[in-house]
Amino acid sequence: MAGSLSSSELERTFGVFFIGYVAAMVGYGFTFFQTYVYYSRYPRDHWAIKLTVTALSLLDTAASALISQALYFYLVNLFPYESGLDNATHTFSTEIALAIIAKWIVQMFYAYRLWTISTSVQRLGPAVIAVMSTAALALGLVMAADLINDPRIAHLANEGPQAVVASCQALTFVASLLTFVLLCYHLRPSHTANMKPIEGWFDNMVAYIISRGSAGTFVQLGFFITFLIAPANLYWIPFHFVASKLFINGLLTMLNCREVFRGRGVNEEETVDSKKGSALSSSSGEARSGGAVRFNVDGHKTSQPAINIEVSRTVQQTDGQNKILYDLADNGSLSDGTPDKPEKAYAV
Numbered sequence: 001m002a003g004s005l006s007s008s009e010l011e012r013t014f015g016v017f018f019i020g021y022v023a024a025m026v027g028y029g030f031t032f033f034q035t036y037v038y039y040s041r042y043p044r045d046h047w048a049i050k051l052t053v054t055a056l057s058l059l060d061t062a063a064s065a066l067i068s069q070a071l072y073f074y075l076v077n078l079f080p081y082e083s084g085l086d087n088a089t090h091t092f093s094t095e096i097a098l099a100i101i102a103k104w105i106v107q108m109f110y111a112y113r114l115w116t117i118s119t120s121v122q123r124l125g126p127a128v129i130a131v132m133s134t135a136a137l138a139l140g141l142v143m144a145a146d147l148i149n150d151p152r153i154a155h156l157a158n159e160g161p162q163a164v165v166a167s168c169q170a171l172t173f174v175a176s177l178l179t180f181v182l183l184c185y186h187l188r189p190s191h192t193a194n195m196k197p198i199e200g201w202f203d204n205m206v207a208y209i210i211s212r213g214s215a216g217t218f219v220q221l222g223f224f225i226t227f228l229i230a231p232a233n234l235y236w237i238p239f240h241f242v243a244s245k246l247f248i249n250g251l252l253t254m255l256n257c258r259e260v261f262r263g264r265g266v267n268e269e270e271t272v273d274s275k276k277g278s279a280l281s282s283s284s285g286e287a288r289s290g291g292a293v294r295f296n297v298d299g300h301k302t303s304q305p306a307i308n309i310e311v312s313r314t315v316q317q318t319d320g321q322n323k324i325l326y327d328l329a330d331n332g333s334l335s336d337g338t339p340d341k342p343e344k345a346y347a348v
Contacts, residue, residue, distance in 0.1 A: 013085040013234055014074055020238030021071050027245025028064040031057060034252035041256065044263030049255065052109055056248050059102045066095040067241065085234060086153060093147040099244035100140030103172060106247045107133035110179045110213070117186050117269055125182050132175040139168035157232040165231070169224040176217040176247070183212045187268050196268075211254035216246035 035057040042049075070092040074085055107129060114126040143165050147153075156165060198204050209215050223239035230236075258265035 016234045017071065017074060017085055017237055020241040021067055023238060024064065024067055024241035024245055027242060027249060028060055030249050031060045031245065031252065034249060034256055037256050038252060041260055042258075042263060042265050045265050049265070052105060053252065053255065056102055056105060056251065059098050059105075060245070060248055063095045063098040063102070063244065066091040066098070070095070087151040088147045088153055089151070090148060093144050093151070096147065096240070097141055097144035099240065100137055100144070100168070102244050103140075103247050104133050104137040106251045107172075107175050107179065109251060110183070114179070114182050114186065118182075125178060129175045129178055129182075132171045132178075136168050136171035136175065139164050139171070143168060153234070154232045156227075162227075162231050166224065166228055169220065169227060173217065173220045173224055176213050176220055180213045180217055184208070187212075206253060207257070210246075210250050211257060213247070213250045216243055216250050219243045219246055 035053060038045075038053050039050075070089050073089055073091075078085075111126040111129040111133065114129070115123055118126060143156075143161070146161055146164070147156075156162060198207050219239055220243045223236055223243055226239060227236040255265060258267060260266070
């Protein structure tokens, strides 16, 4: 077909966008599943946490829908592909803004989390994270507005737009890297007395790669590098699509790995006893409603709670129509007893 793009040109434009779309949809599937898990396990969690999860889920849903519409436009409306993916649709530009907002919410939540577990001297780190994340949010919104005004993707290679986008991605990367380092520092058993160590290689992998944000951090670094090298090309788009999904799922994984008490989540550095004190005793009638989500539980290491059994004073065994009394000795053995020694007899 005359004027159609070559196979290599299709791969560098529509092919790159399609790969990013598939990866983004897989990430959205995890977002949907983890949102369901969260509301199933923590129905009485703090309202601010529930609001954060709801906002992230809605933002990710809207962003995924906008990506789908953009892909439909590029693959269907532009057929027979006489030109490449040269212009950004309004839906694609809006998705960029939503992804930036979602990243900002995640990083602000992490910053608050670090603020609560830091001493007054150590709170400089969370403050720096919050400032850098807010600056990245502003620059990202400028990038989205710029693409709406001038949809040509090639114009991002100009000096001004390139500086804005590169600064946005650099600030996001540095903030997420600092978040990962501070989380690893504060959430270690040697630093927090009440914190239980993470057991199992898979649980450790989930904690360090997903919930503490290292996966999203390195994908964000890939976004920054590919855009800096080739801003006019589309190789940065898959990194952009996947980064926001990893940020969202990292936070949801951290929330879903908490233990549950009375429908509320208990953070890693807290124990159930330190959270509620004596109210957690089994005599209160409201026992802990479940543990944290674990992936490789060793059945031989599963500990069972202690069970207290109260035994009455006389042990009677009925043999036909005759009743035989037994004394319970100190060593636990049974011997013939008599009714005149009720203080030594126990009933079952």
